[in-house]
Amino acid sequence: MTAHDPQATRRPNAPTTTYRYDEFDAAFVRERVAEFREQVRRRLSGALTEEEFRPFRLMNGLYLQLHAYMLRVAIPYGTLIAPQMRRLADIADKWDKGYGHFTTRQNLQYNWPKLVDTPDILEALAEVEMHAIQTSGNCIRNVTADHFAGVARDEIEDPRPTAEYLRQWSSLHPEFSFLPRKFKIAVTGGEHDRAAIMVHDIGLRIVRNEAGEIGYQVVVGGGLGRSPFVGKVVRDFAPRADLLAYIEAVMRVYNRFGRRDNKYKARIKILVHEKGIDEIRAEVEAEFSAIDRTVFAHDPEEFARIAAFFAPPPYEALPAKSPALDAAKLEYPAFANFVDVNVSPHKVDGYAIVTVSLKPIGGVPGDATSDQMRVLADLSERFGFGELRISHEQNVILPHVKQDDLFALWRALDAAGLATANAGLISDIISCPGLDYCSLATARSIPIAQAISKRFSDMSRQRRIGKLGVKISGCINACGHHHIGAIGILGLEKKGQESYQITLGGDPTFSASIGELLGPGVTAEQVPDVIEHLVDFYLSERLENEQFIDTWRRVGHARFKDALRREGEDGADI
Amino acid sequence: MALISDGRFVEDAWRRLADEEALPKSGKVIVSLPRLDHALEIQTSEMTLGAIVPNTAEPSALMSALPRLGLVSIAFPAFADGRGFSLARLLRRAGFAGELRASGRLVADQYPHLVGCGFDTVEIPDDLAERQDESQWRAALAAYSRAYQRGYAARSSVLEARRKALRP
Numbered sequence: 001m002t003a004h005d006p007q008a009t010r011r012p013n014a015p016t017t018t019y020r021y022d023e024f025d026a027a028f029v030r031e032r033v034a035e036f037r038e039q040v041r042r043r044l045s046g047a048l049t050e051e052e053f054r055p056f057r058l059m060n061g062l063y064l065q066l067h068a069y070m071l072r073v074a075i076p077y078g079t080l081i082a083p084q085m086r087r088l089a090d091i092a093d094k095w096d097k098g099y100g101h102f103t104t105r106q107n108l109q110y111n112w113p114k115l116v117d118t119p120d121i122l123e124a125l126a127e128v129e130m131h132a133i134q135t136s137g138n139c140i141r142n143v144t145a146d147h148f149a150g151v152a153r154d155e156i157e158d159p160r161p162t163a164e165y166l167r168q169w170s171s172l173h174p175e176f177s178f179l180p181r182k183f184k185i186a187v188t189g190g191e192h193d194r195a196a197i198m199v200h201d202i203g204l205r206i207v208r209n210e211a212g213e214i215g216y217q218v219v220v221g222g223g224l225g226r227s228p229f230v231g232k233v234v235r236d237f238a239p240r241a242d243l244l245a246y247i248e249a250v251m252r253v254y255n256r257f258g259r260r261d262n263k264y265k266a267r268i269k270i271l272v273h274e275k276g277i278d279e280i281r282a283e284v285e286a287e288f289s290a291i292d293r294t295v296f297a298h299d300p301e302e303f304a305r306i307a308a309f310f311a312p313p314p315y316e317a318l319p320a321k322s323p324a325l326d327a328a329k330l331e332y333p334a335f336a337n338f339v340d341v342n343v344s345p346h347k348v349d350g351y352a353i354v355t356v357s358l359k360p361i362g363g364v365p366g367d368a369t370s371d372q373m374r375v376l377a378d379l380s381e382r383f384g385f386g387e388l389r390i391s392h393e394q395n396v397i398l399p400h401v402k403q404d405d406l407f408a409l410w411r412a413l414d415a416a417g418l419a420t421a422n423a424g425l426i427s428d429i430i431s432c433p434g435l436d437y438c439s440l441a442t443a444r445s446i447p448i449a450q451a452i453s454k455r456f457s458d459m460s461r462q463r464r465i466g467k468l469g470v471k472i473s474g475c476i477n478a479c480g481h482h483h484i485g486a487i488g489i490l491g492l493e494k495k496g497q498e499s500y501q502i503t504l505g506g507d508p509t510f511s512a513s514i515g516e517l518l519g520p521g522v523t524a525e526q527v528p529d530v531i532e533h534l535v536d537f538y539l540s541e542r543l544e545n546e547q548f549i550d551t552w553r554r555v556g557h558a559r560f561k562d563a564l565r566r567e568g569e570d571g572a573d574i
Numbered sequence: 575m576a577l578i579s580d581g582r583f584v585e586d587a588w589r590r591l592a593d594e595e596a597l598p599k600s601g602k603v604i605v606s607l608p609r610l611d612h613a614l615e616i617q618t619s620e621m622t623l624g625a626i627v628p629n630t631a632e633p634s635a636l637m638s639a640l641p642r643l644g645l646v647s648i649a650f651p652a653f654a655d656g657r658g659f660s661l662a663r664l665l666r667r668a669g670f671a672g673e674l675r676a677s678g679r680l681v682a683d684q685y686p687h688l689v690g691c692g693f694d695t696v697e698i699p700d701d702l703a704e705r706q707d708e709s710q711w712r713a714a715l716a717a718y719s720r721a722y723q724r725g726y727a728a729r730s731s732v733l734e735a736r737r738k739a740l741r742p
Contacts, residue, residue: 175691305740
């Protein structure tokens with residue numbers, strides 16, 4: 001909301017529709033940078049050992065990776081404004097190698113920063129109201145939300161005020177900064193789940209009760225990693241006034257009883273699995289009823305203050321249909337394909353939501369160069385009130401584009417190599433960095449994504465195949481979300497060789513399901529063949545309007561396995 | 575062992591009693607949890623009792639003893655094991671008004687967290703105190719002018735400051 005934003009008038013066509021820091025937020029982030037600068041100094045002086053320094057650098061987003069440090073910058077609920085995107089580009093140029101990697105948690109990673117530079121990077125971020133706080137470590141991580149928040153047609157309420165409210169509450173929490181393991185919260189306000197809330201430690205779904213009041217359905221214990229679980233509903237309706245108290249209750253139960261003897265069994269999903277949701281619910285409810293809720297008495301005002309920042313931008317009154325758009329589509333088939341695939345309906349007539357794919361054919365999923373970041377920042381100001389989103393699918397969203405402007409936008413995107421019309425298609429692959437960067441990885445991910453993308457480089461074939469989520473992880477930690485890909489690929493190491501397990505039927509939405517294993521692992525070279533056979537079988541079996549996941553559910557896993565076995569006899573050893 | 579209170583290294587007025595050591599007739603002594611019931615039974619009016627408890631202690635099991643204790647020391651088996659923070663909150667919620675102490679290899683950077691959860695003092699091994707001197711503990715306490723959370727001890731609250739700024 002512009003009333004809170006002294007800089008609004010200085011940005012052309014850019015009234016912000018996201019949270020802006022007040023003096024207290026700004027002071028907090030400045031203090032955090034100063035503290036980290038001091039922590040780095042004390043690490044170098046020996047006052048802090050590496051073991052002691054570790055949780056503090058992690059809570060500032062700094063990982064030690066295979067080749068170098070990696071800095072993960074928070075993009076709360078995936079929303080950022082043009083000056084912030086430009087600053088990300090500048091940092092990539094000054095302190096990294098001219099690019100960044102957008103992640104499945106709507107964050108941005110720099111892969112080559114130096115330890116001694118990180119306080120300066122954090123300071124550069126703080127100047128544009130950004131930080132790297134709690135993007136890593138055993139604490140409450142950056143809260144994610146639906147990337148179509150505020151513009152989706154199926155929305156009960158914009159989830160971002162809730163996410164911001166939780167961001168502030170969780171920042172440097174005195175009690176919950178040394179948890180058994182990391183803790184991820186996602187919020188969605190839509191009838192469709194675009195934030196994968198069922199596979200988070202806590203998933204919040206904004207709902208209305210019979211009285212029409214807004215509240216939250218609270219899901220706990222979802223997660224991917226080596227033991228994937230779909231979350232379970234712990235509370236059907238938590239009124240907004242009780243949200244913090246209720247989450248505090250969940251966190252306290254987890255902090256006290258979550259396992260600490262084995263880091264692979266330390267997530268809340270294991271606690272929920274071992275104790276059962278009923279016992280967890282009883283513990284949480286008992287704790288919740290013991291909490292003094294008077295300390296939260298002023299929270300409704302605070303929530304309203306935060307929500308005001310997310311007021312809609314000043315849309316023009318436009319007709320629902322744009323003749324200019326229709327004419328351009330007729331004249332330019334490539335543009336028509338882009339609109340059909342990458343453009344989603346907007347809740348306001350005459351506007352559209354544009355997904356800018358960071359998955360060029362054969363490219364590295366989620367990577368953007370500093371030049372591309374600047375182009376996106378400029379285009380967001382020219383065409384979309386200066387606002388951008390990062391999706392957990394690792395793409396960039398321009399959430400408020402006039403339909404009349406779509407053609408001009410497409411041309412500008414095309415000129416910058418950003419007009420790949422594959423949003424949601426088979427080459428819109430989610431992939432972790434894998435063995436090319438990550439010290440945990442057991443196999444490469446990016447080259448697999450590139451090979452699949454190239455195999456299906458024919459865009460008309462991709463459109464014929466339709467929506468199909470391919471997700472690749474380079475180890476069982478599952479950062480590439482392979483468990484919830486309609487086709488999931490997991491890279492392992494078997495006897496010194498990379499081996500890829502393939503799963504089918506994963507689903508990240510409210511109808512969440514974990515993919516089922518297809519069979520023994522295959523080599524890196526075989527992966528594109530296997531995917532192609534599976535896709536061909538789906539195309540031969542599908543009924544009208546069925547997506548891959550629908551066909552798989554209808555005809556069953558066994559028949560996909562059989563189909564692959566038959567294909568395997570023809571040559572490949574699958 | 576070094577003891578930190580209000581950002582300073584201070585003399586410890588309490589004595590930690592080894593399990594084989596007999597209870598003195600007077601003074602401030604800290605006993606382990608298994609000895610606590612017996613110590614409470616034979617407690618004299620010149621003696622003040624404290625207890626050191628594991629971070630897995632159930633607050634309900636301590637409830638009857640709490641009003642008679644001058645100190646509860648919560649053991650942190652590792653600095654990154656955060657259970658003690660929640661236990662401290664629960665003991666304060668149960669009305670414990672005596673000295674709450676955190677004991678373990680805690681680092682200065684955790685000081686605001688400890689104070690926020692209701693701890694008064696921190697007891698650390700000498701080798702740690704040598705590396706992390708008083709100035710580092712004091713700096714940690716002063717690192718943040720305000721905290722976002724409600725209901726935790728902090729120098730000042732963001733929410734309160736905001737409300738004042740909006741409605742002077």
